[in-house]
Amino acid sequence: DQQVKQNSPSLSVQEGRISILNCDYTNSMFDYFLWYKKYPAEGPTFLISISSIKDKNEDGRFTVFLNKSAKHLSLHIVPSQPGDSAVYFCAATQTGANNLFFGTGTRLTVIP
Amino acid sequence: KAGVTQTPRYLIKTRGQQVTLSCSPISGHRSVSWYQQTPGQGLQFLFEYFSETQRNKGNFPGRFSGRQFSNSRSEMNVSTLELGDSALYLCASSLPVGASSTQYFGPGTRLTVL
Numbered sequence A: 001d002q003q004v005k006q007n008s009p010s011l012s013v014q015e016g017r018i019s020i021l022n023c024d025y026t027n028s029m030f031d032y033f034l035w036y037k038k039y040p041a042e043g044p045t046f047l048i049s050i051s052s053i054k055d056k057n058e059d060g061r062f063t064v065f066l067n068k069s070a071k072h073l074s075l076h077i078v079p080s081q082p083g084d085s086a087v088y089f090c091a092a093t094q095t096g097a098n099n100l101f102f103g104t105g106t107r108l109t110v111i112p
Numbered sequence B: 001k002a003g004v005t006q007t008p009r010y011l012i013k014t015r016g017q018q019v020t021l022s023c024s025p026i027s028g029h030r031s032v033s034w035y036q037q038t039p040g041q042g043l044q045f046l047f048e049y050f051s052e053t054q055r056n057k058g059n060f061p062g063r064f065s066g067r068q069f070s071n072s073r074s075e076m077n078v079s080t081l082e083l084g085d086s087a088l089y090l091c092a093s094s095l096p097v098g099a100s101s102t103q104y105f106g107p108g109t110r111l112t113v114l
Helices: none
Strands: A010-014 A019-025 A032-038 A045-051 A056-059 A062-067 A072-077 A086-093 A106-111 B005-007 B010-013 B019-024 B031-038 B042-050 B053-057 B064-068 B074-078 B087-094 B109-113
Touching: A010 A019, A019 A032, A019 A086, A019 A106, A032 A062, A045 A056, A045 A062, A045 A072, A072 A086, B005 B087, B010 B019, B019 B087, B019 B109, B031 B074, B042 B064, B074 B087
Parallel strands: A010 A106, B010 B109
Antiparallel strands: A019 A072, A032 A045, A032 A086, A056 A062, A062 A072, A086 A106, B005 B019, B019 B074, B031 B042, B031 B087, B042 B053, B064 B074, B087 B109
């Protein structure tokens, strides 16, 4: 039972353009969401998070949007850079818990 | 600040053996969580330890166990290894504040079971 879903396994974007990665969740108890970036054979690197009391959080080139009614979140990367090429995972959890539920990941390729 | 460290980085075992993996959290972090990553199942939560106590457990068989020491370092043990236990095992640490806190991951231990 996949509670967090990333329906696009891959995404290719030209350098300088916007990358939009999407994530859906089914468990309405989730109230804290995170995005991680991962390279092969390495651990995930934290990018940005958002609490359910907000609908947007921004950190430099990265912005996460949360639509609670649709149970949907997205990560925007502007402008995209070749170094952003990696697999991106969204994760969700409940406040007070430390068990993250991960999506299956989206491989982003930024073309120079 | 040093990040989360995991040892060993790579391990090869045979079926039926047992294995112990180690994790040192970021200084000051007292919560340690373990995850398994496989191509088929993705990233799955194993368990979480705080103050030497298991606080949360994922849906894994009892062959998977862990513990945490007073210095917050944690170990994970898998007994009677099966081929399907081949995976990247990741440890993450966080501050155990009341609200959800961000988990920071180590580089992982790649376990291969032959």
